[in-house]
Amino acid sequence: MSVLIKGGRVLTAADDYVGDVYVEDERISLIGESLDVQADKVIDAAGKYVLPGAVDPHTHLDMPFGGTVTVDDVESGQTAAAFGGTTCHVDFVIQPPGSTFAAALEDWKSKANGKQVIDMGYHMAVTDLKEGGTLEDLAALPDEGVTSYKLFMAYKGALMVDDETLFRTMQVAAETGALVMVHAENGDAIDVLVKEALAAGHTEPKYHALTRPPETEGEATNRAIQLSRVAGSPLYVVHVSCAEAVEPIAIAREKGWDVWGETCTQYFFVDYTFLERPDFEGAKYVYTPPPRDKANQDVLWNAVRTDVLSVVSTDHCAFLWDGQKTMGKDDFSKIPNGGPGLENRLQMIHEFGVRAGRISLNRMVELLATAPAKLFGLYPRKGTVAVGSDADMVVFDPEKKVTISAATHHSKSDYNLYEGTEVTGSPEVVLLRGHVLVEDGELVASPGVGQFVARARFGEELKAQTALA
Ligand SMILES: [Zn+2]
Numbered sequence: 195m196s197v198l199i200k201g202g203r204v205l206t207a208a209d210d211y212v213g214d215v216y217v218e219d220e221r222i223s224l225i226g227e228s229l230d231v232q233a234d235k236v237i238d239a240a241g242k243y244v245l246p247g248a249v250d251p252h253t254h255l256d257m258p259f260g261g262t263v264t265v266d267d268v269e270s271g272q273t274a275a276a277f278g279g280t281t282c283h284v285d286f287v288i289q290p291p292g293s294t295f296a297a298a299l300e301d302w303k304s305k306a307n308g309k310q311v312i313d314m315g316y317h318m319a320v321t322d323l324k325e326g327g328t329l330e331d332l333a334a335l336p337d338e339g340v341t342s343y344k345l346f347m348a349y350k351g352a353l354m355v356d357d358e359t360l361f362r363t364m365q366v367a368a369e370t371g372a373l374v375m376v377h378a379e380n381g382d383a384i385d386v387l388v389k390e391a392l393a394a395g396h397t398e399p400k401y402h403a404l405t406r407p408p409e410t411e412g413e414a415t416n417r418a419i420q421l422s423r424v425a426g427s428p429l430y431v432v433h434v435s436c437a438e439a440v441e442p443i444a445i446a447r448e449k450g451w452d453v454w455g456e457t458c459t460q461y462f463f464v465d466y467t468f469l470e471r472p473d474f475e476g477a478k479y480v481y482t483p484p485p486r487d488k489a490n491q492d493v494l495w496n497a498v499r500t501d502v503l504s505v506v507s508t509d510h511c512a513f514l515w516d517g518q519k520t521m522g523k524d525d526f527s528k529i530p531n532g533g534p535g536l537e538n539r540l541q542m543i544h545e546f547g548v549r550a551g552r553i554s555l556n557r558m559v560e561l562l563a564t565a566p567a568k569l570f571g572l573y574p575r576k577g578t579v580a581v582g583s584d585a586d587m588v589v590f591d592p593e594k595k596v597t598i599s600a601a602t603h604h605s606k607s608d609y610n611l612y613e614g615t616e617v618t619g620s621p622e623v624v625l626l627r628g629h630v631l632v633e634d635g636e637l638v639a640s641p642g643v644g645q646f647v648a649r650a651r652f653g654e655e656l657k658a659q660t661a662l663a
Contacts, residue, residue: 195234197628202239202589206246206578207560215244217585220627225581235630237623239589245559246579247281247312247586247626248540249566252432252456252507255285256305259511260530261521265606266512269641271536272311274510274604276631278537279621281586282313282567282576282647286344288353291322295331299340303646310644311637312626313586315570317375319344323359329366336370339648341571342430343372347414348379348406348482357421364425371651373569374422375430378414378439379406379483388527399476400469401526403484411483412438419446419453428452428652430569433509435461435483437493444502454569456505457494459539460611462546465491477519478609480529481511495552498561505569506543506561510536512607534607538598540588545617571649575656585628594620 197217204213204225216224216231224231255271257264266274275283287302289295295318302316318340320327332343345360346353355363360376367374387405396404415431419442422429434440434455446453460481465488469476479485497503511532513519522529540562547553553561567577575584595618600610624632631639650656 195628197235197237197585197625198229198231198233199237199239199244199587199589202242202244204244204579205555205559206580207556207564210556215579215587217625217628220585222579222581222583222585225579237589242622243555243590243592244579245279245588245590246563246577247588247624248279248562249572249576250275250280250283250507250510250536250539251505251566251570252458252509253283253285253536254511254532257286257288257511259532261528262513262518262530264512264532265514265518266510266534267309268306269309269311270604270606271510271512272309272314272644273637274537276311276624276637277604277621279540279588279590279624280312280536281624281626281631282572284315284317284342284570286319287316287340288319289321289327292325294326295335299338306646309641311631311639311641312644313576313647314644315572315647315649316340317342317344319346319353320359320363321346321353321355323362329362332363332366333370336372336651341372341649341651342375343367344375344377346377347418348377348381348384350381350385354381357417360418361421361425364422364427367427368425371653373430373652374427375432376414376418377433378411378418378431380410380414383410392525392527397525399474399480399526399529402480402529403466403469403486406482406484408436408438408486411436412442415439416442419443419451422453423451429454431455432507433458433461433483434503436486436490440493440497440502444497447502454505455503456507457498457503458507458509459535459542460533461486461494462491463542464611474520474523477522477529478515478611479533480519480522480526480531481509481533482531499553499557504561504565506539507566508535508539510534512605514607515609533611534603534605535611537603537605538610538612541596541598541617541620542612542615544619549618571651571654572647572656585625587625588621589623590619591622592619594618594622596620
């Protein structure tokens with residue numbers, strides 16, 4: 195099947211021009227000013243942007259957590275992603291303590307089987323190197339295309355690892371060419387603060403934030419940076435939410451160290467006061483790190499403008515407010531941590547980043563597609579519009595007005611973090627390897643079209659599948 199996208203404004207992290215893009219056999223094969231070719235399908239993109247499909251390196255689909263399971267499975271989560279212009283994501287396999295990495299990976303792959311709407315890869319979240327997981331098995335994962343290890347420095351008694359496990363994983367990563375990702379918060383200190391709050395009878399959602407002060411994020415971020423220096427591994431700090439964590443990353447990057455940071459859409463828009471909303475409404479915003487004081491939002495915009503932070507992800511980890519979040523009605527520490535967001539990242543960053551004059555269109559593409567593709571071994575197959583790249587593309591209508599709402603989103607969650615927000619600009623047609631996923635507001639392709647992508651090692655390119663390669 196061939197597709198011709200005609201006359202759109204093609205935008206990559208570096209380029210901005212009007213042209214035609216021709217797709218054959220799932221890849222982009224020709225780009226030119228006015229292509230004289232026949233195609234099975236022609237898409238008129240005049241007046242529209244042609245963007246690379248966005249890449250979300252931080253999602254949690256079909257994941258057991260907090261005594262329940264996230265409400266979006268691979269099909270509903272990836273459908274939401276597709277409508278939002280995200281055509282590839284990297285999900286977290288969580289090693290159940292005592293389990294081998296291979297068994298955990300197999301389990302996650304079986305949950306995706308036949309349901310995939312977009313392409314996907316996996317990170318391995320290391321929780322245990324004493325019972326089930328061995329250093330040898332950890333070292334073997336990059337051969338399977340799993341080229342990043344995630345460690346939780348928080349969630350004591352559940353996912354949290356000690357510094358020995360963190361450091362040993364960094365040493366393995368330094369050997370195997372994997373990227374180490376950390377959820378940076380001081381889980382021990384937070385555990386003390388949570389117990390004290392509950393003992394004092396403080397049970398409301400706002401105590402989720404009050405027991406996780408920003409200094410605990412700053413401390414853990416700096417600890418991970420320093421340890422990664424000793425081990426010699428590259429480091430990627432996920433969901434950076436506050437100035438206290440931005441600062442050590444800025445210092446490390448200033449020194450030229452192999453340290454990168456991401457923030458997530460919600461940290462630009464949801465602040466601490468959302469947790470104080472009455473009638474347990476605040477529980478919708480219980481995710482980790484918690485929503486911070488509003489002053490941090492400018493810090494984060496500056497950080498993504500100046501490449502102190504290099505990626506905007508979603509940390510999509512969706513639960514129902516009614517039925518799952520309510521598990522913590524009388525105890526904030528029992529509210530499942532996480533929120534939906536996979537569908538609205540491009541719309542929100544376009545509206546409040548680009549249209550508000552904070553970042554350029556090129557920088558938006560870089561933050562949402564190119565940088566995550568490069569950091570996670572997907573580039574140049576993913577993350578750009580170029581000859582030889584996978585034909586993952588978004589025809590984006592910059593004039594389309596949309597009101598974001600749970601009533602129309604595709605996540606199974608019963609609420610949306612940005613409910614009622616009006617944006618101008620939204621994906622119109624979304625393609626995955628040349629297959630039309632979304633058109634005229636409908637999911638066109640069937641689940642199963644998405645594939646597992648074996649990612650390249652850190653710093654290496656994922657070669658396009660060309661006859662010449
Ligand atoms: Zn997460």
